[in-house]
Amino acid sequence: MKVIQTFPEEGNMGRVFPKYLSRWTLEKVRKEGVEVYPETFVVECSYNKSTKQLDLAMNTGEKFTVDEVVVAVGLEPNVELGPTSGLEIDSKKGGFLVNAELEARKNLWVAGDAACFYDVTLGRRRVEHHDHAIVSGRLAGENMTGHGKPYWHQSMFWSDLGPDVGYEAIGICDSGLPTFAVFAKGSDEDTPKAVVEATGEEIRSETEGMSSQAIGSPDKLHVPVDGEDYGKGVIFYTDKERIVGIVLWNLFGRMPIARQVLKEGKVGEDLTKVAKLFEIHKQKTSQEPTTEDNNKAD
Numbered sequence: 687m688k689v690i691q692t693f694p695e696e697g698n699m700g701r702v703f704p705k706y707l708s709r710w711t712l713e714k715v716r717k718e719g720v721e722v723y724p725e726t727f728v729v730e731c732s733y734n735k736s737t738k739q740l741d742l743a744m745n746t747g748e749k750f751t752v753d754e755v756v757v758a759v760g761l762e763p764n765v766e767l768g769p770t771s772g773l774e775i776d777s778k779k780g781g782f783l784v785n786a787e788l789e790a791r792k793n794l795w796v797a798g799d800a801a802c803f804y805d806v807t808l809g810r811r812r813v814e815h816h817d818h819a820i821v822s823g824r825l826a827g828e829n830m831t832g833h834g835k836p837y838w839h840q841s842m843f844w845s846d847l848g849p850d851v852g853y854e855a856i857g858i859c860d861s862g863l864p865t866f867a868v869f870a871k872g873s874d875e876d877t878p879k880a881v882v883e884a885t886g887e888e889i890r891s892e893t894e895g896m897s898s899q900a901i902g903s904p905d906k907l908h909v910p911v912d913g914e915d916y917g918k919g920v921i922f923y924t925d926k927e928r929i930v931g932i933v934l935w936n937l938f939g940r941m942p943i944a945r946q947v948l949k950e951g952k953v954g955e956d957l958t959k960v961a962k963l964f965e966i967h968k969q970k971t972s973q974e975p976t977t978e979d980n981n982k983a984d
Contacts, residue, residue, distance in 0.1 A: 776802035786836035797826040857931035869919030
């Protein structure tokens with residue numbers, strides 16, 4: 687099968703990953719046999735009756751004739767009930783405005799990606815992840831019975847970019863924020879394929895509780911350079927010197943640690959020390975981590 691991937695950003699997951707990692711991921715996906723076209727998107731699509739295929743015209747002038755198209759364009763919350771029901775809608779993030787208990791008005795609750803809720807740790811947010819829909823829906827149901835519990839759960843999202851690269855993320859992971867990362871050389875055990883074979887589970891949110899057996903601590907630090915192999919690592923996203931998001935790169939079973947780091951609201955600390963909590967290195971004598979401190983201009 688021939689696969690063509692296009693997206694408007696400069697690299698894969700360009701809105702999430704820092705630029706150096708987004709560019710590296712783009713080349714990694716290409717090595718998997720995918721034809722990747724960055725900064726490219728469909729401007730016209732038509733059905734060819736003679737070939738029974740789809741003709742795509744791109745913004746770059748490229749034209750593709752394909753059998754099938756998979757479109758991932760994000761989503762917008764359905765807030766049509768707002769004007770007629772007197773519900774507040776967040777003008778910036780979209781969704782129905784609710785408090786920390788997911789209550790929009792007295793005896794009316796909203797959950798899932800339709801809710802723009804107050805995160806007691808990270809402030810006003812609207813989240814579109816599957817994990818969030820499940821947990822917020824359960825909490826809204828409990829609060830309907832009078833529990834009055836605030837929403838404190840930090841939902842995670844994940845993706846596998848082929849059998850060798852996978853990530854799990856939590857919090858506000860925006861490539862426009864300053865980041866700091868520590869990487870180490872990976873092994874065959876540090877891959878999505880290995881996790882699936884070991885657990886029999888493909889959904890990362892179902893395996894996040896796996897215990898970590900890694901030991902060691904970061905030693906030789908240096909800024910990531912072109913051509914470096916980002917085998918595994920952790921990326922911190924910061925806002926006003928506070929950690930607001932974390933990406934675990936080919937690190938599995940550490941999500942409980944990431945949740946605790948966000949909950950504690952680490953501020954102004956040496957992030958190298960925080961990185962030690964994730965026990966990235968199995969043998970520190972054979973691992974060479976890297977560190978990255980970039981900003982919006984990167």
